[in-house]
Amino acid sequence: MTSALNAPKVPTRPSRDDLFLPDFCGIRMVFAVVVIAQLLAFLLALAPLNGLSADRWRELGLISLFVQWAALTSAGTLCLARPHLARLSNTAAGLIAYLLMMVVLAAVSEAAYHVMETIGAGHSAYWHVHFLVRNLAMGAIINALVLRYFFVQHHWRRNVRAESQARLQALQSRIRPHFLFNSMNTIASLTRSDPAQAEAVTENLADLFRMSLSDVLNRITLAEELELCRRYLYIEAQRLGERLSVHWDVEALPDDALVPPLTLQPLLENAVYHGIEPATGGGRIDITGRLDGSVIEVDITNPAPAAATQRRNGNRLALDNTRQRLSACFGVGTAVNIDADEARYRVEVRFPYLTADPQAGGGA
């Protein structure tokens, strides 16, 4: 029984380092660097005010050559340095990356000057210094802008990731505090009168909570989910006695279908809370399951006591939660429908039959 609940966890994404610099080794990144360097070269060629001439094209060629050279060498250096930088804090890594880029720029400028010298296009010593200083000054500004851009983008990405994680977490099924405290009270009573029963309730409560605290991406089989539902109802039965009766008709359901944990249990909790607890004489909950081709359908029906005709918001919340969790898990093909009249309240849940092993699944 217990082993059935040691559900296989779907691994979360491999943990990434938190360095703000992107990986410059990838082909996409290299391409981006080339494009941006070329745009920069255009900018530099267009900048001088003394008109456009045939010379300008030659200049653009030289500038492009130089900028591409410097940019690709910088990217290559950062690609090699990245594993080391990843071990530092973002501030230290940023500072070192900046220095590396400046050193690369100085080296490339120096090399470019020597190339010009060897092909006989040498200039005065004054021009040499001027060339170096000019390049470094422009590089200082541009490199700072580039790093700043990566830093901001990294922050933005991290926020988006945290937000979507938070949304999922918020959707994660929660066990109502109401149920927790009631169960604690039951355990406190049973500890004296029936210690074995108290033990069983504690174990079942622990299983339910373990599941509700598990990873948001966790999936369990339908058989495990139904087992959790039974454990939940066992706890409630201790408290409510003969007021609660349950009728199961779930033989037709495939055991190996995958569901997010606690998909059905909150609906049962609703049924107990709204259908059984307020009814003076108690009532019966019916759980019926069907497999219709590749669609699984589970119905939960409870009596609608006259006193509870006004549905409370809490109920809608639990239904919306199940609805959203199912559609987050399966995409399309899920539904949570309500069919209520004066005497009965029925929730119908539908979702696709998917299994961990695609070969075995009816829906594959």
Added chain:
Amino acid sequence: MNILVVDDERPARERLRNLIAELGLGEVVGEAATGREALELTARLDPDVLLLDIRMPGMDGLETAAHLAKLERPPAVIFTTAYGDYALRAFETQAVDYLLKPIRLDRLERALHGARRLNRAQLGAVEEAGREPDHPGGGARTHLSARVHGDIRLIPIEEVIYFQADQKYVTVRDSTGQVLIEEALKSLEEEFAERFVRIHRNALVARRALEGLERAGNGRYQVRLEGIEERLEVSRRHLSGVRRLMRG
């Protein structure tokens, strides 16, 4: 000290019984599982203290306490509740004692030592808190109570056919007879708006009991009501509303 334990859950009652026995402060003279039962047992056994669960099916603890106030000598009430009850704030402000479940032995001891009777204002305030729309019972009371010969007489709200105001009192009519209660027609109309409709300045009628509308001569109208012979007059102002209701 005679104590009556009221809770719809057997394990909860058992636990209280055990704790009280352990304290040796008093004796549990009875156990009730519903509000109605609690009122009956209180009238019969005359306990000093009621340990009263708030969340119970049918008549809840707050309503039960309000009905208790009609007794000649109502017992002291200590409310018990699990988690997050809307009435907790009212308890705090009204200095009404309550115990959170699972109940601690020392808290129970203190509460029993300090148990005292509640006055009308306190009961009114906690009952008011219990009538929030979020309330499990749907907000409104399930019963009306009246003092008849020193006893509490409970009238289930679904059995009431009409309310008729007369000076200071309101007559409550059900199929078996009528009883006077000290409440305002206006507040009854608000509380039970779903069940009752105003047909006259002085009368509210159960919607389900409306049987027919007939002329009473000289331009007046009256309604026939299910289960009783009397006819009640419909005022001109409420005529169109009643007509619409009869048609719908």
